[in-house]
Amino acid sequence: MTQVVEIESRGGRAGTTLLEVDHVVMNYTTKEGDVSAVEDVTFDLKNGESLGLVGESGCGKTSMALSLLRLLPDNGEIRQGRILLDGEDLVELSEEAMRQRRWRDVSMVFQGAMNSWNPVYTVGDQIREALRLHWPTTLTYTEETERIAALFEMVGLNSAMIERYPHEFSGGMRQRAVIAMALSCNPKLIIADEPTTALDVIVQDQILKELKEVQAELGMSIIYISHDIAVIAEVTDRIGVMYAGKLVELGDTLEVFHRPRHPYAYLLLGSTPSITGPRRKLSPLEGEPPNLLDPPKGCRFHPRCPFASDRCKSEEPPMTDIGGGHEVACFHWEEVPEIRELSK
Amino acid sequence: MWKFIAKRVGQMIVLFYIFLALLFVLLDLQPGDISQQFVGNPDIPPEAKQLMIDQLGLDEPKHIQLFNHLKNYSTFNMGASWSQYPRDVSDILFSALPRTIYLFLTATILAYILGFWTGKIVAWKRNTATEKAVMGTSIFLWTVFYPWFAILMLWFFAAYLDWFPVGKFVTLNFESRPDLVNSISDVLFRTSGSEAASGWTSSAAPGANDVFMLLFTSLIVGTIAFFGIRWIVKRQVKDPTTQARLFTGGTVLVFGGFVLYWITNEYGPWAFDIFWHSVIPVMTLTLVSYAGTTLLTRTSMIETLKEDYILTARAKGVPDVTIRDRHSARNAMLPVTTSLVLALATVIGGGIITEQIFSWPGIGQTYLAALSSEDIPLTMGALALIGILALIAHLVADILYAYLDPRIRVQG
Amino acid sequence: MADLLTKPEGDAPEGEAIIATPLWRIRLRLFRRSFARNWKIFAQNKMGLAGLAIIVLFGLMAIAHPIFMATIWDGHEEGGKNVYDPRAGADAVIVEKTVVPDGEITDPTTQIGQTEAALQGTGLVIPEVGTVMTAPLANPAPPVISGVPHPHWLGTDPFGGDILSQLLFGARAAFALGFTAAISSVLIATAVGTVAAYYGGVIDTLLMRLVDLMILIPALPLLIVISGFWDLDLIKLGIVIGVTSGLGGTAIILKSQALSVKVRPFIDAARVAGGSDFRIVLQHITPNVLPLSFLYMMFGVTAAIFIEASLSFLGLLAIDQSWGIMINIAHTQGYTLQGLQVWWLMIPAGASVTLFSAGFFMVARAMDEVVNPRLRAR
């Protein structure tokens, strides 16, 4: 009984590696040609760690997340690479085996989670469905209800709402309920794709804080995805910056946030007003993100890059460790100026 | 939900009166007043004419006439039929009504269930040969010229294959179809051959209408019991396995009870004869509205499959079949139920033609017969009744929708 | 606005150049461009193209009828009437038959009993078994291609009328009726929709209640009583069908389209510029709902043909000849249960009604995908 209600982590010992994403290439096939939405992305994630993925709209963040769960639409395909979860390659799994991993090991909070609810079932019933599919033992109806009530409490919802329909929830409540559902089967990893974008700043803040508390309590790993680096900088341990399907910079949050080394990250952070730091005028990010049907040769950022040289036009810069686990894919990272003092 | 239903009922009543007024206008647009048309009819005694003038207030101003018309029709006082004088129009119509409802309900329920099932399966398996075949057939059935199709069905099943009787409601004399008595009745019913073989014309035979009413009532009771049990189980029992068991148990109980009732009933063979006559008309009407439901469900499923909650369900690791049935199809049902209303006109029109072609003595046949014998009161009465039926069918569809959609059901 | 008024002089010629092109030209050019674009989308849809091919085929049939009447069917008079006349023509096809003993006929189209043969002749001499003589083929006659004075390629109906001629004539009738109904339906629907949308208020409420009623009451029973009470010819019937269906669901859809047009800025601009209500409705709202109207016109044709054929089939219409009447004649003359034995009576006419409606239905569905992009397959 208590075992049911008690929400505990199934995550492994903190610090050991949970997820390894190894040179993943993902394409969408369209009439016009292949869209290279995720190109050669490599990163890893430790148990209990939280990672942020940031980048402009359309750079492939959601595609990356969907690849991890193998939830791609019919025209999307993982062409290369491995996705190791606890050492097991998800790309190789059968569809049925993958289905059983979903939610039990990796759950997801979707972009625009407000529409994630099926309008014709109560919120409680939809969480119940996840429990029935993935909870290791068969629960009675009352046990299920107790567990859902505990989850609701954890995300700050009144347990009287369990038997209500999604349309009776406010946007913020729906979002909290989605988080409750994501937690329902004690996953090892939660992917939160823009979990708070549609909400007002105050609610956004509350929810992120709650998520952080829950994570601290349960010790699971979380991947946060957002286009707004400032929002997730507060809740993540490390940050990866994506540009046009590629991961261009990866490092500790404070490092990346205060001393971005990739010109794109530098400009992106420049276009994000800093609340704490002094205001300063930076050269804005000019031009349009590239068309992924036909991405630029060499470094994908070179057409918009103020530091670009001829080399950038022909050669793809590899991810290089510049020390302290801070990786950058740029030939000119040393030329990028510092934008904020490490004063925080 | 109750508020919603009350509102809809109110609207329907208003619409019904507008419709009655429209009928009055139709009548009034005819040359001369109704009593003059009726003069030429030799079957009707002249004193009836004065009665009619008084009753309808034909010598009064138009607005009084309209008022009388509305009043008479809302109390089902629709006068005497001319062609079957002096039978009351309402009497004729009410005896034909159950037969029409039987045809219409059976066909609609079957078509909805089958069409929904097919539609959801083809939407799930897009770009397969099955989808193409089903789509082709459905578009054919949906666009086929209905009377022609019905004639071909009649020819194929009744004349060519000789499986079912040709039209009509009952076999006048079982002896003319000994095969029917011997092969079907004797196998299915305990009734001895001689009793059954005496047929409808013998003195021992029950009235066809009585048997039909019994059949009709038992079908309605059975259907209500079936859905009632499901509804109660769904509300009261939360555990999924117990639920499934009770569903199966309920189905077996209702179906078994129905069969048992008719096997032990002495009217069994007669009821079966009526049922046997209804097979082709019901099948024909079903096929056409089935095609409509299939097409609608498919489109609606394809729409719902794009919704975010389907992605959520997939992320939750819900098995494909459950996603299809529990998540996508359940939502696809909503627009299908709404559009059922649009298909309704087709089914009602089709019903009239069906009754005509298969000589099924329902409202539609009565209506056409009345029209061709220039029996104006009966024509108008039948049309009014068809209007009421259409309105009620819409109301039911609306209520069904409200029940299916918690956004309406819960809000009120 | 302000900087528009204080435009530097240098820009004036350019502005004039734009105004110099008449508005209708611009509209035409825009129309042609959007037509080309939409055609491209449409042409990707195989179903739509098939539908179009069917319509063209029936178009050819309709054109063929007067041509045939003037050429190959010209001069086939009998009893003062052309036997190929789709309405009044009648012909007893004369073929050669072999005389067989009475009661031994195995194929009535090529054999004739001795007694009957005697009656066909002078009635005095009983012809010997085995003689070949000319005798009328029974009506309805199966297709006869050659060897008789008036060949009937698709046979004759129970009264000796030529099926092919009736069929081709039926295509004309179908187009005439379909288009009358579709056009009047869309005119009514567009009028009701735009007026309701533009004026709103009481007018809107009244019109919409009427529309509700028309949606709720199935069309066929209503039209049955109307055609039972009044004698309707094709055009009148077309208008009646058009009006009843135009007041239905189409009006609501066109109204919502008109509503979305109404709130666009150029309508306000037109109103500020002092356009009268009528002008605004006619010139600005109507062109914007026309594509949708056109779509519903296609659906309208299907419905109208269906209703006409059903009413004809029920014998309620005072029209000369149509596919529905052909089926009605076969049915009322008692050939229903002979089915495929007399296939030429029912199959060509029934298939024509079906295919004709299907053709328009398919085109309409394909057009629907052009107008509503979300229906398009990936």
Ligand SMILES: Nc1ncnc2c1ncn2[C@@H]1O[C@H](COP(=O)(O)OP(=O)(O)OP(=O)(O)O)[C@@H](O)[C@H]1O
């Ligand atoms: N089903 C699809 N078919 C083809 N291309 C697609 C599909 N889904 C996404 N794309 C393309 O893949 C690229 C990456 O899209 P993705 O949704 O991953 O971006 P994102 O970084 O999540 O953007 P956002 O911040 O707006 O959510 C985009 O260029 C998009 O156009």
Ligand SMILES: [Mg+2]
């Ligand atoms: Mg995204």
